[in-house]
Amino acid sequence: MPSLQVSLSKPEGDEIEVSVFGPGRGESILVHIGGGRWISIDSCISERSDHSPALDYLAALGVDVGTDVILVIASHAHDDHTAGISRIFAAASSARFVTSAAFTSPEFFATVEADADIEMQLNQSVRGEFRAVLAEVRARGGRGRRPIIRATEQRLLHGPVDAWPAGPEVRVLSLSPSETAIDRAQNAVAEGAAQVDHRRRLAAPDPNEYSVAIWVQIGETALLFGGDLLIGPSACGWKAVADSHHPDVKASLFKVPHHGSKGAHFEPTWADLVLEDVVSVLTPFRMGARSIPRTADLQRITERSAGTYITAKTQQPAPSREVKRTRSKLPNFAQNVRERDAMPGHVQARKSASGSWSVALDGPAYLVH
């Protein structure tokens, strides 16, 4: 499958597009579901420019974000997937905000409030984006439909409506979290909440089982966006999705979950939900001491896909002069000093309703196989 140069003209009304940006800080996905309507899933920021690549791209296309973006989805609350999401939501003034049902409970709000207190001491935050989104929601008030949608398994987020005039139906569905996962989430969040005589700390990342996986179906074309959803545990994750989701078509494009890690690879997902000649797209995770996807992960994914695209290399880029200068100031026992973020790559995939995917690349994005 040849790689082309990214197009900066709007997709046609009857053309479907998926654009994936990453890593920057996080990953960001835009989906044109037809008729000039877009949905946004997660968010990242380019460290170099401090811009949202998703917003920059939509501006370059001439898309009116205020009217044309109809859903802003936060697949989970990890800050590597929500950096800048409040900017997207603020710009998308007509959009509804979709978040895991696990993040709409008083227990979760308590972590948001506790984080605000610690931020004053530390000048660091992990719930800052959520606080900004909630402030925007309150400012908008209840004009018309409620601005926040709690995503649960098999929840219809949009549709069914015609994707374009006289076109096929489009529906957007959340596949997770399951009820069991929501219960587990509320217990875990409560356990990690501020408690008397417990040490103050920033909220630890929420388990990936609360993550929202998204299914978009436009006529006979289906798209699966895996977020960071992992396999289990029992009655959670992809195991629960396998039990509850039985579509009549399989996905021809798959945003591989959790950066291609083995812990998110569930055979029934590949067997039952995606086509054998699926186009797979993923972003790397480089925040930890060991980056993902690993070579074995990429091999496993490419064996199951007609084409596999990744938005940037898994390996750290060569350090910039500023990073080298910082490295020289840091103690010797600080190892592997590297930039937190880099320039996000862009994978742009487009197809007509009956055609096949045409994929274009920009920046460090590349075709794996």
Place this chain on the structure above:
Amino acid sequence: MSAFFPLLEMINYMPDTLARPQVRQTSFDTKWERDPGPASRPTLDDLGGLASPGATHDGTSPERGSFYSGLTSAPQPVGPRRSAPALYRVSGLSTWTGRVVDIDDDLFTAELVPDASTGGPVVLADFGVTSVGADADGLTVGDVVYVTSRTVRAPHGGRIETSSIRLRRLGKWTESEVADIQDRAVQLANELADLID
């Protein structure tokens, strides 16, 4: 040797005439350069007092809920002692606040944000879990660490570089704070009740 530094301690110095002993390695480094000689060499106690302004005698800092380990428990270098020369200047101080973003076996990764005077980009760096000493057992993602690198100039031209990493202790939640957080959370939930579908 202090219980707060269970690791090895390394003091490198490069005197003109003396052989270079290697002692041990720890969560902080102290480097001496252009050593003027043992007679005028300051002790680490001297450095601890000078390099941690504001530190109290027992090593605690005025900052609420935080403990500054300092250098006061380091062993003394070999050689005759004299009173510390009068003027040592901290000529360079770089500090980062780090958030632990990942823990993998014996390593943790911290996202390091420089303070305003340090400058530079936000970086990621890996550290051995044991580098935070006694706090290693309770280390979790979300914890905050404080990393400093300090240069002290001796009056005769020597330069000592000292670095440290410590877990930033923010104190503990009090009853009134927890109650306030819960009240605000309930208020937020009530405000949003009609806005969530």
